[in-house]
Amino acid sequence: MPNTKYIIVTGGVLSGLGKGIACASIGMLLSSKYKVVPIKCDGYLNVDPGTMNPVEHGEVFVLEDGGEVDMDFGHYERFLKVSAKSDWNLTMGKVFHEIRIKERRGDYLGKTVEYVPHVVDHIKSRYLGVAKAEKADVVIIEIGGTVGQIENNLYIEACRQLKKDVGADNIMYVHLAYVPIPSGVNEQKSKPTQQSVTMLRERGITPDMIVARCAEMLTDKIKGKMATFCDVEKEDVITGLDVDNIYKIPLVFEKQGMVERLNKKLKLKIKPDLKHWRELIVGYENTPRTVKIAICGKYTDLEDSYASVVEALHHAGANHKSKVEISFIETTGFENLSQELESFDGIIVPGGFGSRGIEGKIKVIEHCRENNIPFLGICYGMQLAIAEFARNVCGLKDANSTEINPKTPYPVIDILPEQKTVKNKGGTMRLGAYPADLKKNTKISNLYKSETASERHRHRYEVNPLFHKILENKGMIFSGMSPNKLLVEFIELSHHSYFVGCQGHPELKSSLLKPAPLFYGLIKAALQR
Numbered sequence: 001m002p003n004t005k006y007i008i009v010t011g012g013v014l015s016g017l018g019k020g021i022a023c024a025s026i027g028m029l030l031s032s033k034y035k036v037v038p039i040k041c042d043g044y045l046n047v048d049p050g051t052m053n054p055v056e057h058g059e060v061f062v063l064e065d066g067g068e069v070d071m072d073f074g075h076y077e078r079f080l081k082v083s084a085k086s087d088w089n090l091t092m093g094k095v096f097h098e099i100r101i102k103e104r105r106g107d108y109l110g111k112t113v114e115y116v117p118h119v120v121d122h123i124k125s126r127y128l129g130v131a132k133a134e135k136a137d138v139v140i141i142e143i144g145g146t147v148g149q150i151e152n153n154l155y156i157e158a159c160r161q162l163k164k165d166v167g168a169d170n171i172m173y174v175h176l177a178y179v180p181i182p183s184g185v186n187e188q189k190s191k192p193t194q195q196s197v198t199m200l201r202e203r204g205i206t207p208d209m210i211v212a213r214c215a216e217m218l219t220d221k222i223k224g225k226m227a228t229f230c231d232v233e234k235e236d237v238i239t240g241l242d243v244d245n246i247y248k249i250p251l252v253f254e255k256q257g258m259v260e261r262l263n264k265k266l267k268l269k270i271k272p273d274l275k276h277w278r279e280l281i282v283g284y285e286n287t288p289r290t291v292k293i294a295i296c297g298k299y300t301d302l303e304d305s306y307a308s309v310v311e312a313l314h315h316a317g318a319n320h321k322s323k324v325e326i327s328f329i330e331t332t333g334f335e336n337l338s339q340e341l342e343s344f345d346g347i348i349v350p351g352g353f354g355s356r357g358i359e360g361k362i363k364v365i366e367h368c369r370e371n372n373i374p375f376l377g378i379c380y381g382m383q384l385a386i387a388e389f390a391r392n393v394c395g396l397k398d399a400n401s402t403e404i405n406p407k408t409p410y411p412v413i414d415i416l417p418e419q420k421t422v423k424n425k426g427g428t429m430r431l432g433a434y435p436a437d438l439k440k441n442t443k444i445s446n447l448y449k450s451e452t453a454s455e456r457h458r459h460r461y462e463v464n465p466l467f468h469k470i471l472e473n474k475g476m477i478f479s480g481m482s483p484n485k486l487l488v489e490f491i492e493l494s495h496h497s498y499f500v501g502c503q504g505h506p507e508l509k510s511s512l513l514k515p516a517p518l519f520y521g522l523i524k525a526a527l528q529r
């Protein structure tokens with residue numbers, strides 16, 4: 001395409017309306033023909049979300065290049081078939097960090113460095129830079145949070161100015177709002193949308209399209225109201241319907257003619273083919289089969305903490321034509337274990353940090369190992385599976401990770417050598433994609449259908465090489481090792497229906513059309529139970 005097209009997506013009324021999914025869905029509709037690149041702008045002052053507690057901000061998503069980014073990148077990658085890059089996530093922390101470096105270097109010598117033009121110009125140059133570097137046909141820029149939040153003003157100003165830089169035919173503004181139906185009134189209400197659009201217009205942007213989240217399809221009447229008050233065409237008011245399955249959103253948008261409106265506004269020519277996508281969703285919906293999976297962790301207060309794990313389970317289920325019912329089990333103060341776990345067909349112990357809830361997780365793992373319950377341990381989950389095996393099979397009493405007990409007599413999990421001197425916390429873990437060589441004829445190599453596998457990592461600890469022999473002698477299989485043969489990347493047990501662990505995070509690369517092999521294997525084993 002001669003000109004990159006820009007779609008700016010802002011939010012109004014409240015956060016958590018699914019703006020990331022809306023962006024990913026719009027992108028998905030365009031991605032069959034065009035190269036779509038998403039950019040996410042967050043207002044906070046952390047350089048990246050890697051230093052935030054997932055209960056505060058949701059899962060930290062890790063990219064191939066090692067970038068720790070907003071969880072919306074999970075949606076983008078799952079819907080758009082792109083491998084995102086760290087550069088595509090802007091935070092105000094990153095922006096100001098870069099401005100300060102430029103200022104110290106003398107790039108602005110003689111000038112007072114100001115929000116406008118300097119910071120706004122810098123943000124715009126980041127947008128244009130990504131578009132150019134990626135040779136993008138379409139760039140979708142999502143502004144996190146809502147219009148009116150003070151930390152978003154610079155992004156919004158940059159997006160307003162962008163119209164002049166790229167030309168009115170090459171940019172459109174989409175506003176995601178909310179239409180409540182208050183109980184008692186039982187009528188769709190447009191006022192919150194009108195108010196947030198007013199706020200957007202105060203900042204110089206009139207939306208070209210409104211996506212209004214609502215529990216029902218919007219009535220013609222309310223669409224008319226919004227068109228009048230918000231200065232859009234009625235056809236450009238699209239319902240962001242509440243759905244039980246986020247993968248339906250592209251279908252919901254398409255059915256309402258969103259594609260034609262995008263084509264018209266941006267002078268595009270696209271007719272997406274959603275046949276395979278639709279078939280998988282319909283198949284998933286109508287299947288009579290169900291498996292029950294428990295995710296046992298400590299960030300269970302906010303399900304978004306495990307967003308990619310949840311999605312990967314659904315992908316695997318859809319490809320086995322079986323629904324996956326997911327329960328979250330808090331392992332802190334975990335007591336009536338066998339009772340609680342009895343009803344599940346498979347268990348996941350996901351990634352995590354620190355010592356809270358650890359003994360509960362180890363008990364869960366022991367229960368799975370001894371009762372032949374399909375188990376997948378991810379990162380911390382794999383490390384704790386090693387600790388459990390060391391304690392209960394190898395007889396190494398109080399074996400542990402030094403992350404939990406630095407004085408353990410048997411440090412079966414220990415800090416990676418290159419991590420010992422690391423002082424700064426931000427962006428310093430072993431991050432991003434690393435390959436592993438897989439042992440032939442193992443469950444894991446059979447699932448990957450390959451002798452190598454690459455998964456994304458985010459950790460500081462490893463299986464201590466001093467204990468490799470002891471563990472292997474007792475039957476722990478290291479089915480995948482780093483190419484230099486030092487680091488355990490995958491483990492499994494034979495004589496068990498499915499006892500598998502992975503140092504990386506296979507959930508991060510899973511998608512509906514291409515489920516992660518280890519999740520596929522877990523659901524398969526769970527169905528056979």
Ligand code: GLN
Pocket residue numbers: 350351352353354378379380381403458459460461462
């Ligand atoms: N806390 C462990 C480590 O740093 C595991 C990390 C994780 O589960 N992502 O190695």
